[in-house]
Amino acid sequence: MKNKKALTLAVDMYGCPNRCLHCWLSHMPNRAMEPNADEWIADLFKPYFDEIEFFSWLREPDFCPDYRGRWERDKMLSANAVPPRFELASFWRIVRDPEYAGFLKEVGVNCVQLTFFGMEATTDRYVGRKGAFSELLKATEILLDHDISPRWQTFINEENKDELPALLQLSKDLELAKRCEAFGGVFRFFVHPGSCDGENRKLYPIRIIKEHIPEELIPYFLNYDELYPEKQWYEMWKDDTSHVVPHNSEGIVLYVTNNYDLFFNFTHMRPEWRIGNLKTDLIDELIRRVVEEDIPALREARSITLGELVRRYADPFSEKAFEEEDLRMYLLNTHLERMEE
Numbered sequence: 001m002k003n004k005k006a007l008t009l010a011v012d013m014y015g016c017p018n019r020c021l022h023c024w025l026s027h028m029p030n031r032a033m034e035p036n037a038d039e040w041i042a043d044l045f046k047p048y049f050d051e052i053e054f055f056s057w058l059r060e061p062d063f064c065p066d067y068r069g070r071w072e073r074d075k076m077l078s079a080n081a082v083p084p085r086f087e088l089a090s091f092w093r094i095v096r097d098p099e100y101a102g103f104l105k106e107v108g109v110n111c112v113q114l115t116f117f118g119m120e121a122t123t124d125r126y127v128g129r130k131g132a133f134s135e136l137l138k139a140t141e142i143l144l145d146h147d148i149s150p151r152w153q154t155f156i157n158e159e160n161k162d163e164l165p166a167l168l169q170l171s172k173d174l175e176l177a178k179r180c181e182a183f184g185g186v187f188r189f190f191v192h193p194g195s196c197d198g199e200n201r202k203l204y205p206i207r208i209i210k211e212h213i214p215e216e217l218i219p220y221f222l223n224y225d226e227l228y229p230e231k232q233w234y235e236m237w238k239d240d241t242s243h244v245v246p247h248n249s250e251g252i253v254l255y256v257t258n259n260y261d262l263f264f265n266f267t268h269m270r271p272e273w274r275i276g277n278l279k280t281d282l283i284d285e286l287i288r289r290v291v292e293e294d295i296p297a298l299r300e301a302r303s304i305t306l307g308e309l310v311r312r313y314a315d316p317f318s319e320k321a322f323e324e325e326d327l328r329m330y331l332l333n334t335h336l337e338r339m340e341e
């Protein structure tokens with residue numbers, strides 16, 4: 001019998017032009033997959049799921065020269081579903097391909113998120129490409145020309161916190177809110193610290209301290225009231241007997257790397273979170289692991305309490321700011337990493 005849950009398959013067919021220092025997926029090489037890998041993968045899952053959304057990207061959307069044909073093929077490979085378009089697009093392509101923003105509008109994209117890490121030098125360094133900041137500004141203008149609202153996302157830490165007010169001011173100087181309103185759009189600027197998975201784990205030493213957040217950014221801060229210092233979470237959780245076990249309660253989302261490794265979308269794509277490999281493991285067994293959520297990281301997560309994770313790995317004196325879920329996952333991943341060592 002087919003699984004009742006809908007399946008989302010996101011396959012890393014084309015990679016990403018960036019190497020962001022906060023990338024929660026972790027950095028991976030860009031590697032071309034075999035021709036027809038997409039169809040082969042979709043067909044593997046079709047006997048097990050009635051509803052499948054197929055995405056040929058996992059990192060940069062539309063980082064494929066024939067993005068039009070690709071979009072049609074993603075829809076064709078899906079089953080009883082149309083893969084949604086998100087507020088995500090390739091700013092790399094927006095500034096290089098004069099047709100692309102028009103395509104986005106055509107397929108119903110009315111807002112595109114652009115990510116900044118501060119002003120020019122800092123953003124270029126965090127994106128991993130010289131010129132990224134000026135591309136983001138140029139992409140903003142191109143989107144506006146196509147009646148698409150840019151949304152400026154910023155990540156804050158102790159290193160870049162003093163640059164972000166200037167970035168907010170730049171968005172005001174460019175009158176982005178007014179220019180979006182002119183075509184019925186909405187400009188948003190928001191700030192957050194990001195999760196602590198993948199590459200962002202390495203930024204733990206410079207994680208923002210709540211008291212250091214510049215006052216003018218607070219109205220733009222995502223979930224500001226849910227941000228607490230690590231030491232406070234430590235006190236709240238040190239005797240907690242529950243477990244940190246991520247779970248797919250509704251649909252199932254699976255990531256496929258360009259070497260056919262399979263992962264849940266719970267956190268970064270490190271070996272302990274690997275479900276298996278589509279080329280070397282039997283699909284029946286992979287589906288069992290997916291449905292039963294039976295992989296090494298989740299087995300370990302069920303065997304250690306939150307209290308124990310906190311007592312072992314959290315810093316009772318740390319002022320670093322975390323939202324609940326981000327710290328829980330950070331602690332679980334710390335535990336998994338230490339076990340590997």
Ligand code: SF4
Binds near residue numbers: 019023
């Ligand atoms: S965060 Fe997104 S754009 Fe940046 S490296 Fe990761 S996948 Fe690429």
